[in-house]
Amino acid sequence: MADPGSVANFNRIADRYDRHPGQFGCRRADDDVLDALDGVSPRTVLDIGCGTGRLLHRVALRWPAAHLTGIDPASEMIRVARTKLPEATLLTGTAEHLPVADGTVDLVLSTTSFGHWSDQPAGLREVARALAPHGRFVLAEHTPPPAWSRRLLRLFGDLPAHHDQPTTRRLVEGAGLRVVRAGRVRGGLLLVVAVPA
Numbered sequence: 001m002a003d004p005g006s007v008a009n010f011n012r013i014a015d016r017y018d019r020h021p022g023q024f025g026c027r028r029a030d031d032d033v034l035d036a037l038d039g040v041s042p043r044t045v046l047d048i049g050c051g052t053g054r055l056l057h058r059v060a061l062r063w064p065a066a067h068l069t070g071i072d073p074a075s076e077m078i079r080v081a082r083t084k085l086p087e088a089t090l091l092t093g094t095a096e097h098l099p100v101a102d103g104t105v106d107l108v109l110s111t112t113s114f115g116h117w118s119d120q121p122a123g124l125r126e127v128a129r130a131l132a133p134h135g136r137f138v139l140a141e142h143t144p145p146p147a148w149s150r151r152l153l154r155l156f157g158d159l160p161a162h163h164d165q166p167t168t169r170r171l172v173e174g175a176g177l178r179v180v181r182a183g184r185v186r187g188g189l190l191l192v193v194a195v196p197a
Contacts, residue, residue, distance in 0.1 A: 006116055007073045010051070014076035017052050029111050029140040030055045032185040034062065036138055036193055042066050042106035046130065048095045048123070049073075049113020053081030056088060059109075069100065072113075095123030098130050105130045107138070112189075114141040115162045124175030131196050137177060139192040140185070141168070165190055173197075 010017070033055065043066055047056045050070030060068055068088035072078050075092045082090050091099055095110070095117045108127050117123045127137050142162050163171065168190060169179050177194035185191045 003116070003118060010072075010074035011076040014052065014074065014080050017077065017080070018054060027054070028186050029189050030058060032189065032191055033109060033111055033138050033140050034058060036181065036191060037107070037136075040107065040136060042136075044105045044132075045069070045107045045109065046071070046098065046100060046105045048098070048108065048110045048127070049116065050081055050090065051077045051113070053084045053088070053090065055109060055111055056081070057084045060085060060088070066106075069105075071095075071099065094118070095120075095126060098126045100130045102129050103132050103135075106132050106135050108135065109138050111140045112142060114139055117161070120161060120171055121175060124172055124177070128176040128196065131177075133196055135196060137172075137192075137194045139168070139172070139194070140189050141192075143184075143188060143190050163190075165192075168192055 042063060045059050045066050045068050047070045050056055050072050053070060056068050056070050068085065070081055070088060070090045071093040073092065073094050078090050078092050093099055096119050108131060114120065131137060143164060165182055169182055172179055172192055172194050176197050178197040179192060179194045181193040183191060
């Protein structure tokens with residue numbers, strides 16, 4: 001179950017989300033995710049935490065024949081995404097309960113949403129379950145802010161669960177995936193590419 005306060009906030013800002021100045025870093029994360037996919041031609045793509053469908057829209061342009069599925073716990077974000085992607089399957093849902101059959105997804109994406117998953121190990125196990133044998137999982141996420149900053153930010157509420165590279169790698173591998181690439185990319189984001197073990 002996603003944090004109700006966080007979902008309510010994303011529902012409240014859905015119509016202006018893509019125009020927010022803070023989205024600059026997320027758009028750069030989308031670039032890094034797509035750059036990590038050179039030589040890939042997925043038939044099925046699942047974007048976990050798809051938000052307003054910005055990344056899925058770019059995926060549709062790159063692989064027009066692919067079947068696209070996006071899930072997000074914020075129903076208003078899904079409503080906005082449907083205006084961009086009328087042919088995609090867009091559902092309100094969470095990483096912990098992916099609406100796909102076992103071994104059927106060629107490419108699973110999560111761009112700056114992993115920190116909001118309420119049960120990251122369970123969500124990663126779902127990713128491993130959903131991936132086709134030749135599939136690929138690409139995760140781009142913020143790393144933790146410095147300790148002094150975390151203390152200050154906690155005054156304004158709960159923080160997303162961001163991890164350093166070794167912790168993220170352990171979580172991904174603990175779900176039955178094999179990490180083939182991990183490292184920092186533009187904007188200080190952590191990019192992890194994994195395949196079925």
